Amino acid sequence: MSGTVAPGPAGAVPDGQRPGPGPASVALRPLGYLLIGSVWLAIWLVAVLLLVGSVPYLAFADSDGLVEGVGDRLADPVEAVVFLLVLVPIAAAAVGAGGWYVLTASWPLAVLSFVYVVRALSPAYARQKLSFTARAAWGSTIGPPTVGNVALSLQPVRATRFTDRVMRFYVAGWSLNVRMLLAMLPAGLAWVTAIGALAPSVPEVLHVVFGALTVLLLGASWTLGVRAFRGTCRPRRTTASGRCPPTSAPSA
Numbered sequence: 001m002s003g004t005v006a007p008g009p010a011g012a013v014p015d016g017q018r019p020g021p022g023p024a025s026v027a028l029r030p031l032g033y034l035l036i037g038s039v040w041l042a043i044w045l046v047a048v049l050l051l052v053g054s055v056p057y058l059a060f061a062d063s064d065g066l067v068e069g070v071g072d073r074l075a076d077p078v079e080a081v082v083f084l085l086v087l088v089p090i091a092a093a094a095v096g097a098g099g100w101y102v103l104t105a106s107w108p109l110a111v112l113s114f115v116y117v118v119r120a121l122s123p124a125y126a127r128q129k130l131s132f133t134a135r136a137a138w139g140s141t142i143g144p145p146t147v148g149n150v151a152l153s154l155q156p157v158r159a160t161r162f163t164d165r166v167m168r169f170y171v172a173g174w175s176l177n178v179r180m181l182l183a184m185l186p187a188g189l190a191w192v193t194a195i196g197a198l199a200p201s202v203p204e205v206l207h208v209v210f211g212a213l214t215v216l217l218l219g220a221s222w223t224l225g226v227r228a229f230r231g232t233c234r235p236r237r238t239t240a241s242g243r244c245p246p247t248s249a250p251s252a
Contacts, residue, residue: 029130030120036154037113044106051099055191059198067201088192089185096188096221097181104173108166112154115163129157172229179231183224190217 058066073079112131119125133153152174156163172180190213196202197210 030117033113033116033120033130037110037117040106040110040113044103044110047099047102047106051095051103051191055194056198059195060200063199063201066195066199088189091192092185092188093181094188095191096184096186099187100180100184100225101173104169106173108170108173109154111166112156112163112170115156115166116154119158125158131155132157168229177228177231179228180225183228184221186217186224187221190214190221193217 070083073083116130119130131154133151134155135151155167155170159167193210193213197207197214202210
């Protein structure tokens with residue numbers, strides 16, 4: 001995704017550049033931002049519960065059947081190849097990369113919405129717009145296919161150091177980043193090994209092996225993910241840097 005944040009240094013958007021909100025908008029926007037933030041927070045919480053909760057559920061719900069099913073597939077050479085080279089990588093991509101994008105695309109929007117709730121209740125922001133929507137080029141963001149450019153909303157009109165930091169994750173969560181996608185694959189594999197580490201029907205030695213692999217894979221994803229994250233666009237970076245060209249002009 002291209003740079004999609006308010007132009008200029010922090011807090012330097014002139015008041016005359018944007019028309020102020022009407023009385024009805026001023027009165028209703030605290031509730032509106034609260035509802036939007038609650039929805040994004042709920043999405044984030046559901047994603048966390050599914051990612052984390054699925055590990056003990058799959059490990060303990062039917063441990064014997066799980067171990068037996070995996071053993072049967074590994075006993076057949078063809079099924080073993082399909083399982084190890086197709087199914088496991090697909091699971092790693094879905095859980096690792098998919099989990100990262102769902103979590104990182106949701107919580108920044110929740111946090112920004114709650115920031116706007118506080119600002120909407122402050123007299124200092126009564127005559128100002130709080131957020132804007134920018135357009136990202138088609139194919140540059142995650143999500144379902146679209147006909148035209150992608151609308152990226154809830155970006156702060158008045159930037160601060162805090163919102164800049166949140167926007168850094170916003171950009172990372174809505175950008176197609178091959179480095180980040182690859183960095184999250186070990187975490188997806190760690191989801192598989194964590195199930196093996198907890199499953200009661202797995203031999204004790206394999207518990208230790210799977211547990212160690214889980215820690216190592218999570219550490220690898222953390223290290224690679226931090227490196228990939230450092231390469232994402234920073235808020236207000238312009239084309240002069242050669243890193244993060246801006247999107248089209250923001251719309252109200």
